Amino acid sequence: MHEMGIASALVEQLAALARQHCAARITALHVVCGAMRQVVPEALQWAFAAASAGTVADGATLTVSEQGVTGRCRHCGQQFAAQIDDYRCPQCSVADVEVLTGQDIVLESVMCEMQDETAV
Amino acid sequence: MKIKVVESVLKANDAVASENRRRLDAAGVLAINLMSAPGSGKTTLLEKTIPALAPVRCAVLVGDLQTTRDAERLGKCAADVVQINTGRGCHLTATQVAEGLASLDLNGISFLFIENVGNMVCPAGVDLGEHVRVALLSTPEGDDKVAKYPTLFQPADAVLLTKIDLLGALDYDKRKVYEDLSRINTRAVLIELSPKAGAGMERWLAWLRQQRGERT
Numbered sequence: 001m002h003e004m005g006i007a008s009a010l011v012e013q014l015a016a017l018a019r020q021h022c023a024a025r026i027t028a029l030h031v032v033c034g035a036m037r038q039v040v041p042e043a044l045q046w047a048f049a050a051a052s053a054g055t056v057a058d059g060a061t062l063t064v065s066e067q068g069v070t071g072r073c074r075h076c077g078q079q080f081a082a083q084i085d086d087y088r089c090p091q092c093s094v095a096d097v098e099v100l101t102g103q104d105i106v107l108e109s110v111m112c113e114m115q116d117e118t119a120v
Numbered sequence: 121m122k123i124k125v126v127e128s129v130l131k132a133n134d135a136v137a138s139e140n141r142r143r144l145d146a147a148g149v150l151a152i153n154l155m156s157a158p159g160s161g162k163t164t165l166l167e168k169t170i171p172a173l174a175p176v177r178c179a180v181l182v183g184d185l186q187t188t189r190d191a192e193r194l195g196k197c198a199a200d201v202v203q204i205n206t207g208r209g210c211h212l213t214a215t216q217v218a219e220g221l222a223s224l225d226l227n228g229i230s231f232l233f234i235e236n237v238g239n240m241v242c243p244a245g246v247d248l249g250e251h252v253r254v255a256l257l258s259t260p261e262g263d264d265k266v267a268k269y270p271t272l273f274q275p276a277d278a279v280l281l282t283k284i285d286l287l288g289a290l291d292y293d294k295r296k297v298y299e300d301l302s303r304i305n306t307r308a309v310l311i312e313l314s315p316k317a318g319a320g321m322e323r324w325l326a327w328l329r330q331q332r333g334e335r336t
Contacts, residue, residue: 002210002242009129021123030130038241044175065236074307086303096307099274103245105129111122 003039006105007047011055013107018056023112026057030109034067034102035084060110069102127250133247136214140221142247147226149179150332151234153248155272156256157265158238161282161315163190165256166233170197172325177228181220182235183212190235198233200224201231211243212236218249230332240269251335255308258283263293266300273301276308278327 014026033039041064048062069082072094073089080089082102087095124160128134144151151224154162163182170178177199181208182190191203202220204212217234228233234250236243260283266273272278279295294312301310309327313320 002246005209005211005213006129009132013127013130017123017125017226021121023121036274038244038271085267087274087305088303095302095304097274103222107125107127107129109122109126111331112130114121 002037003047004051006037006039006044007051010048010107011051012058014052014060015055017110018112021112022115023056024115026035026060026110026112027113028061028063029057029107030063030065031049032065032106032108034104035058035069036099036103037105038064038084039064039105061093065106066105067101070100071097071102072100074098079109130247131215137247137249140214140217141251143221143227144232144249144251145336147229148336149226149229149232150252150328150336151232151248151250152328152331153234153236153243153250153253154256155236155243155253155276156238156258157240157261160238160256160258160261162235162238162256165280165282165313165315166194166235167197167301168318168321169233169325170194172321173231173328176230178225178231178233179224180233180235181212181217181224183216183237183309184303185237186211189268190223191275199229206237210237210239210241211246213246213247214248237278240265240272244269244271245275252277252331254278254280256280256282256335257297259290260290264300265294266297266304270304271310273304276305277331279305279308279310280320280324281310281312284312284319285317 045062071082072079075094076092079092088098179200180194180198183204190202191201194201253276255272260305
């Protein structure tokens, strides 16, 4: 259940963002999870609802999409799309990869209501 | 109003991890993050490894949901041990490691072993500020675990196949581990090990000393 830690980090990030933009409330957010993080969207949504209760993001709708894994072969330099269970380079067959995408979790965008309480 | 953000959710953890690494580098300490399922033999490995590295001094940060049992075991052999109870947390975080480092005396320490919470999913990919990652896999867990939990093994610098002395009592095909690892991570060194029987320990100790020589 590593989603709880991710949800807590998200809530802190959203609080800082709301302060920065003088937002009264966060109403929606979109998060992109690298496939290697093995995030279960429903578990993250559940954890986020619990972690955000009573905060500026209370009740916000969280949508989640997944980013695939890409890597660069450390032997021949080939860049390729890897699978979560197969990191072999299509050119030289060696599984020694510098992962380029697929292991980060990124807050892409948020929808917020400004402090005059009017949704813009 | 829509705000485009594009900012890593993990950046707070990663910033603390970088600071941990800087601190360890300054102290000349090699930090090893040990990850595996519960019961694979992380604590037993350390009970055998730490005395074998003497007179070189080792410290341990040990993560568990509950109890100080591992710290009590390791306190008998390590120069300094800090138990981190994560409560409901299924992996250590960089902040917990930073707090542990604050209460450790790193003076004269060569190796810091970070024994992560026993779990094959959650600790993978969470940077603690370590220099090397070691994944353990014990033979009683079955020969299919590299394929089932690839994200634990993909970033590993070393994979330790532990409890190798039990092979004769198990229906275990060691070749499957090698085959699965050839798809997931050919960079990692794979060491067959029985800390209790002593098999593979010299190779493991030599690897640790080599890592310290190269990275600190």
